[in-house]
Amino acid sequence: TKVLQHGAHRVGKRTDAEMATWRGYGLGQFIHWGVYSLFGGELNGNYYNGAAEWIRSWKDMPHGVYDSAYKQFNPASFNATQWAKMAKQMGVRYVTFTTKHHDGFCLWPSKYTDYTIANSPYKKDIVKQVVDAYSKEGIDVYLYFSVMDWHNPDWRYDLKTKEDSAAFERFKLFTKNQLTELLQQYPQTKGLWFDGTWDNSWKKSGAFTDTLEQYLKTLHPGLIIGSRFRADEFGNRHVDANGVLMGDYEQGWERKIPKTYADVHGNDWDCVMTIPENGWGYQKKWLGHWKSTNEILEMTAQCVSLGGNFVLNFGPRADGTFRPEEVTIAKEAGDWMKINSAAIYNCEYTGWEKQDWGYYTKKTGENKVYMIVFNVPVSGSLKIKPAKNTLVDKAYLLTAPGKNLSLEKLDYGASFIHVSSTGYKQPFVIVLETKEGS
Numbered sequence: 172t173k174v175l176q177h178g179a180h181r182v183g184k185r186t187d188a189e190m191a192t193w194r195g196y197g198l199g200q201f202i203h204w205g206v207y208s209l210f211g212g213e214l215n216g217n218y219y220n221g222a223a224e225w226i227r228s229w230k231d232m233p234h235g236v237y238d239s240a241y242k243q244f245n246p247a248s249f250n251a252t253q254w255a256k257m258a259k260q261m262g263v264r265y266v267t268f269t270t271k272h273h274d275g276f277c278l279w280p281s282k283y284t285d286y287t288i289a290n291s292p293y294k295k296d297i298v299k300q301v302v303d304a305y306s307k308e309g310i311d312v313y314l315y316f317s318v319m320d321w322h323n324p325d326w327r328y329d330l331k332t333k334e335d336s337a338a339f340e341r342f343k344l345f346t347k348n349q350l351t352e353l354l355q356q357y358p359q360t361k362g363l364w365f366d367g368t369w370d371n372s373w374k375k376s377g378a379f380t381d382t383l384e385q386y387l388k389t390l391h392p393g394l395i396i397g398s399r400f401r402a403d404e405f406g407n408r409h410v411d412a413n414g415v416l417m418g419d420y421e422q423g424w425e426r427k428i429p430k431t432y433a434d435v436h437g438n439d440w441d442c443v444m445t446i447p448e449n450g451w452g453y454q455k456k457w458l459g460h461w462k463s464t465n466e467i468l469e470m471t472a473q474c475v476s477l478g479g480n481f482v483l484n485f486g487p488r489a490d491g492t493f494r495p496e497e498v499t500i501a502k503e504a505g506d507w508m509k510i511n512s513a514a515i516y517n518c519e520y521t522g523w524e525k526q527d528w529g530y531y532t533k534k535t536g537e538n539k540v541y542m543i544v545f546n547v548p549v550s551g552s553l554k555i556k557p558a559k560n561t562l563v564d565k566a567y568l569l570t571a572p573g574k575n576l577s578l579e580k581l582d583y584g585a586s587f588i589h590v591s592s593t594g595y596k597q598p599f600v601i602v603l604e605t606k607e608g609s
């Protein structure tokens with residue numbers, strides 16, 4: 172291993188209470204909202220075929236048109252309490268909210284730029300309303316912050332000249348100042364979700380990213396920052412030159428889910444996911460496939476079964492309303508969570524051999540394993556193969572604890588649980604009570 176000045180400062184998971192809370196969330200919400208929401212991926216009847224929040228980078232979008240659009244940003248229907256209540260009903264336990272996306276528009280009245288909500292017709296501090304409303308509902312708030320800032324003239328993609336470096340020094344101070352004001356003005360914030368950190372300018376600033384992260388954590392003890400923030404002194408991101416994660420959790424699972432436990436390398440992690448195939452900000456047209464509630468529940472179960480959390484993105488319209496599909500998904504997912512969240516909240520990887528019917532989860536220190544069943548075979552026989560030295564005492568539906576299901580022992584320590592082979596409209600949970608033994 173190399174001796175690194177600005178590599179990971181910790182090997183393995185954080186062991187403090189704040190990170191234990193994060194580890195147990197299970198289900199979260201992401202919200203992308205900003206000037207890009209005014210366009211919804213469309214300009215003059217033409218649709219941008221990229222992610223809607225990147226529309227400023229579209230060749231058909233004149234920068235002047237985009238950069239003056241904030242003068243129309245006036246979300247008359249915005250009601251942070253309604254947003255938070257919808258999220259509460261869905262059963263999410265943390266939310267990540269865009270304070271500033273790549274376009275540089277600040278949804279809080281930053282002192283360090285005029286390109287903020289304070290200078291829009293709406294004027295009021297949106298970040299504060301969101302932080303207060305979600306915190307009031309008992310949902311922890313994390314603030315999304317894009318380092319890359321297309322609006323700031325000192326932003327650089329790379330540092331090639333002395334002028335680049337002088338500009339980027341100003342930009343790094345601007346970034347530190349904005350992050351300081353976010354943590355000081357919104358102290359309920361539990362963490363920062365960084366984005367826009369992939370360019371050479373940032374990769375060449377490893378020492379700065381290390382110092383800045385330590386500064387932020389001193390300013391805000393317990394702060395949680397993922398692996399998308401830092402670079403080591405060789406420009407490595409997420410993992411340093413020794414392959415050790417630089418961050419409190421692996422933050423690379425964007426629109427993808429690990430296939431096996433080996434893929435997560437023993438780290439904490441979460442997956443952030445869009446409902447349509449791509450696109451985080453409001454899109455007038457959802458192009459291609461968009462996910463059903465059952466698909467979203469399966470992704471949630473899959474993430475929790477591999478020791479992570481699942482975070483679903485919502486892209487409100489510029490007026491502050493959600494599209495009907497998003498409202499329906501939040502309601503349906505919430506209805507399922509109301510009955511089955513025991514198998515999601517504070518649950519983790521079991522180490523049991525994965526079976527085709529679905530996913531195992533378990534709570535730390537509980538002699539129970541949860542089976543979240545998505546695919547009942549035509550035989551109606553669900554095979555289970557407990558981990559070594561684990562016996563299954565009994566099995567029952569989470570919704571019918573008094574009625575044991577039949578367990579038929581097979582060879583090699585496996586068993587069948589026989590259930591009806593038809594009639595399921597949504598996933599269901601079977602509880603296995605376990606004990607040590609062989």
Ligand SMILES: C#C[C@@H]1N[C@@H](C)[C@@H](O)[C@H]1O
Pocket residue numbers: 203222224225366425443451
């Ligand atoms: C690329 C990219 C960004 N990362 C996602 C979380 C969205 O913010 C998208 O614009």
